[in-house]
Amino acid sequence: MHLLFSFLLFFTLHAPAESVESAEAETEYNETPSLVVGIMVDQMRPDYIARFWNHLGENGFKRLVNEGFTFTNAQFNYMPTSTGPGHASVWSGTTPSVHGVIGNSWYVRELDRSINVIEVPGYEAVGGDENSSGNKGPGNLLTTTVGDELRLHTNNRAKVVGISRKDRGAILPAGHTGDAYWYDGNTGNYITSTFYMDALPGWLVEFNERNLAQEYLSQPWETLYPIETYIESIEDNNAYEGLIRGEEAPVFPHDLPRLVEEHGHGPDLLSSTPFSDKHLKELAIAAIEGEKLGQRDVTDILAISFSVMDAVGHRYGGASKEAQDAFIRLDQYLGELFDYLDEKIGMDQVLVFLTSDHGAIHVPEYLADQRIPSVRINFSAENEQKLRQYAESTYGQDFIINAGSYELFFDRDYIRSQNLGLGEVQRDIARFVTGFEGIAGAVDAETLAYSDFSRDILKRIQNGYNTVRSGDVKVWLEPNRYPSGGSTGTGHGSPWGYDTHAPMHWLGWKVPAGTSAYPTTVTDFASTVATFLKSPFPSGNTGKPLNDFFHD
Numbered sequence: 001m002h003l004l005f006s007f008l009l010f011f012t013l014h015a016p017a018e019s020v021e022s023a024e025a026e027t028e029y030n031e032t033p034s035l036v037v038g039i040m041v042d043q044m045r046p047d048y049i050a051r052f053w054n055h056l057g058e059n060g061f062k063r064l065v066n067e068g069f070t071f072t073n074a075q076f077n078y079m080p081t082s083t084g085p086g087h088a089s090v091w092s093g094t095t096p097s098v099h100g101v102i103g104n105s106w107y108v109r110e111l112d113r114s115i116n117v118i119e120v121p122g123y124e125a126v127g128g129d130e131n132s133s134g135n136k137g138p139g140n141l142l143t144t145t146v147g148d149e150l151r152l153h154t155n156n157r158a159k160v161v162g163i164s165r166k167d168r169g170a171i172l173p174a175g176h177t178g179d180a181y182w183y184d185g186n187t188g189n190y191i192t193s194t195f196y197m198d199a200l201p202g203w204l205v206e207f208n209e210r211n212l213a214q215e216y217l218s219q220p221w222e223t224l225y226p227i228e229t230y231i232e233s234i235e236d237n238n239a240y241e242g243l244i245r246g247e248e249a250p251v252f253p254h255d256l257p258r259l260v261e262e263h264g265h266g267p268d269l270l271s272s273t274p275f276s277d278k279h280l281k282e283l284a285i286a287a288i289e290g291e292k293l294g295q296r297d298v299t300d301i302l303a304i305s306f307s308v309m310d311a312v313g314h315r316y317g318g319a320s321k322e323a324q325d326a327f328i329r330l331d332q333y334l335g336e337l338f339d340y341l342d343e344k345i346g347m348d349q350v351l352v353f354l355t356s357d358h359g360a361i362h363v364p365e366y367l368a369d370q371r372i373p374s375v376r377i378n379f380s381a382e383n384e385q386k387l388r389q390y391a392e393s394t395y396g397q398d399f400i401i402n403a404g405s406y407e408l409f410f411d412r413d414y415i416r417s418q419n420l421g422l423g424e425v426q427r428d429i430a431r432f433v434t435g436f437e438g439i440a441g442a443v444d445a446e447t448l449a450y451s452d453f454s455r456d457i458l459k460r461i462q463n464g465y466n467t468v469r470s471g472d473v474k475v476w477l478e479p480n481r482y483p484s485g486g487s488t489g490t491g492h493g494s495p496w497g498y499d500t501h502a503p504m505h506w507l508g509w510k511v512p513a514g515t516s517a518y519p520t521t522v523t524d525f526a527s528t529v530a531t532f533l534k535s536p537f538p539s540g541n542t543g544k545p546l547n548d549f550f551h552d
Contacts, residue, residue, distance in 0.1 A: 032299045036353075039305075041354065042307040071517075071518065074503065075501060075520070077463055078463035078495075080493045084168050086356070094541055097467075101141055118138065123135055126192045126199060134193040138174065153534075159178075165183040169307055220256055232324060233323065240363040241316040244272055246263030338507075356503055360499065374480035375482075376487070387429070408475065514549070
């Protein structure tokens with residue numbers, strides 16, 4: 001009896017405490033944020049925050065820096081650095097070599113033409129008009145995304161919504177199982193395609209009925225603050241900037257009502273102004289309200305891609321007054337969104353991350369005038385004829401079937417018919433191309449497929465090569481060279497730092513304030529989010545989770 005009493009006493013004293021500890025541990029382990037808000041800022045260079053710091057409010061970018069965690073050495077670990085690959089890589093956790101999105105468009109041998117990254121035939125536009133294209137979906141993305149895995153993990157109870165001015169900026173983050181909505185310049189509405197649904201949800205119909213695009217275009221685009229305070233950007237009227245049709249000079253104020261009334265601009269004009277980002281911010285709030293995102297018993301994901309910095313950069317360049325004003329206004333919109341999340345859900349229940357899909361080079365002519373070696377190089381126009389002549393004189397026929405800026409495609413059937421080794425021909429053409437002015441290097445497909453590079457630039461080239469979709473030779477330019485005609489605006493696509501240095505900011509759910517220069521890549525976002533969500537990594541994931549940095 002004494003032994004039995006002792007055993008019962010021991011169990012009474014110890015078992016409940018262990019059970020409580022076990023229950024607490026289980027509750028903590030199963031905790032996940034109510035909402036993930038993944039923000040992409042198209043063509044955002046990370047130095048913009050520091051550069052425009054004195055013009056920023058306290059609740060936008062400064063809040064990300066002061067209250068959140070910043071990785072200052074994040075990189076795009078592949079080339080080409082463009083919108084399609086950027087969105088796919090962030091949300092799938094891998095590079096174009098795996099997810100297959102090798103550009104905004106690419107040449108397809110079987111079709112003998114190029115396709116758009118989100119081109120998926122057989123669907124119709126929903127919410128647009130007869131001029132709105134609906135042949136759009138995520139079918140060219142070969143892997144799952146964070147959202148796809150969360151949907152599978154929760155038996156489709158989680159909601160995943162992607163929104164953007166650009167179709168690819170909404171479709172790729174939403175993955176294969178989410179819903180995507182993008183801006184239609186024909187109507188001023190946000191639309192989708194029958195890949196997703198046959199009719200717009202009621203909340204989006206109501207949002208479109210507000211006619212915000214028309215409202216925003218009824219006012220001029222003036223600087224948010226006095227233009228003389230924008231000392232971080234160059235003079236307003238300069239030779240490096242392009243024009244909106246109907247303007248005589250690229251200067252403030254941009255008279256949007258006049259451009260609409262006198263020069264036939266429609267709702268598409270909104271995409272050239274910072275009010276497009278304002279429109280998208282309002283849509284984000286409407287989506288949260290309409291879908292009750294973050295307000296249910298399961299984690300939801302909202303992917304937002306702001307595109308104005310890209311439109312402004314391509315027309316005016318990153319040193320322009322327009323780029324500065326667009327960024328300052330975006331900061332204001334982010335602050336309003338964060339304030340809304342605070343009030344509606346509570347930021348401690350929301351996981352926010354912010355990054356870009358690529359950076360940008362300064363306008364080459366501007367750099368040249370600063371005595372920095374820089375030039376535009378149009379590979380096709382200047383070098384394609386020499387390349388074709390070499391192929392014909394050396395191998396008996398011009399077998400170059402497509403010569404884009406960064407990839408060369410060969411007629412492989414002809415090469416086989418001549419009993420030539422494909423790899424030998426690829427290497428020979430690669431060597432020939434490296435002799436062209438401005439070309440930094442070229443690598444043949446066979447080497448990319450069967451070698452493993454460790455050098456940073458060559459590794460980026462290899463990470464951008466997909467064995468099925470890519471060409472026979474990949475080419476890249478020397479630093480500060482840009483493959484484009486014209487003489488105004490800027491772009492991206494290279495493996496160099498101005499295009500590959502990425503912003504990486506985290507805020508909210510279990511994210512302490514801090515900063516680190518630890519080397520990271522944009523492919524690390526997906527597995528980090530998945531770790532927070534206790535859900536599987538995307539199917540092709542090659543990134544690494546960064547959650548160990550987020551301990552108080």
